[in-house]
């Protein structure tokens with residue numbers, strides 16, 4: 604995508620405090636003086652880094668900037684905050700304070716007092732970016748209320764969402780269409796990079812008819828069918844989500860090759876098709892329910908059908924993987940875990956399915972399985 608003229612370079616270090624000390628023991632050097640000009644070092648930088656990690660203010664500020672499409676307002680170049688606020692319908696002084704927090708993190712920059720511009724990170728919040736994250740981070744008050752129950756979850760290992768709302772996460776969404784639309788848009792946005800990596804990672808052309816169970820609004824299925832003209836699809840999701848699928852499928856020109864089934868995948872699995880797909884579905888369920896779903900899929904499969912399970916396999920150690928964050932989010936919402944490669948293979952095995960290959964991508968892994976003989 605062309606870089607807009609209004610983009611300004613991100614301050615050195617992406618607007619963050621200078622190097623955080625990387626685990627240097629504070630006692631070794633003690634607190635170092637702050638050099639002239641305010642550059643941070645030693646324990647001061649470490650404290651700032653902890654403050655940054657502990658903060659839940661910037662994530663909420665980001666959600667407001669995304670919800671009100673602030674980045675889209677800056678595509679033409681830097682603008683005074685009063686102008687942006689008037690255009691998006693926010694309170695100008697509050698927006699200034701909010702964008703100041705984000706600029707400190709390298710998302711937006713304030714090149715002159717009260718004037719804001721895009722940075723490379725803010726480019727990703729434009730609606731027209733091919734990998735746009737603008738809708739990935741919606742303000743969903745119900746989720747935040749659930750997160751307020753994290754302490755009890757940490758004590759008991761049980762989901763916070765049903766405790767806080769009196770019903771399961773998906774039952775709640777079924778009764779809240781506006782919230783559900785925001786969540787669907789978030790899943791779609793978070794999937795853009797995932798779709799790119801997965802399409803290259805597997806021999807999709809040979810999949811025939813793909814039954815995408817819990818396929819959401821059909822973004823992934825539509826991308827596959829748009830790329831591979833011989834594929835056909837059956838999309839199964841709950842009625843309030845499936846209702847949005849025709850729009851997504853039509854936008855990719857694949858409506859005539861997809862049947863949309865509005866239903867519960869525990870009860871409604873079209874039998875005898877070539878390929879069954881479970882993409883980031885198992886991580887919504889504890890082993891008991893995931894096992895029940897997998898047994899139902901195995902029952903629906905022909906002896907030569909294949910099952911593709913697309914899930915995050917989290918790296919060991921300290922390496923960054925967004926799945927480590929989403930794993931906690933799933934725990935709070937549904938009580939279910941992300942799983943290791945061995946756990947997924949065992950889960951499939953227990954349901955009478957034999958894993959024939961595991962392909963790791965930069966995002967999700969693809970586990971291919973068939974009915975065990």
Ligand SMILES: C[S@@+](CC[C@H](N)C(=O)[O-])C[C@H]1O[C@@H](n2cnc3c(N)ncnc32)[C@H](O)[C@@H]1O
Pocket residue numbers: 773790791794816817818819820823839840841844866867868869881882883884887
């Ligand atoms: C985490 S999302 C994954 C969506 C999609 N597979 C993807 O990777 O983008 C889980 C999906 O499962 C759907 N779902 C949850 N329970 C379901 C059920 N009992 N029957 C059918 N779909 C269900 C949700 O509506 C949601 O679209």
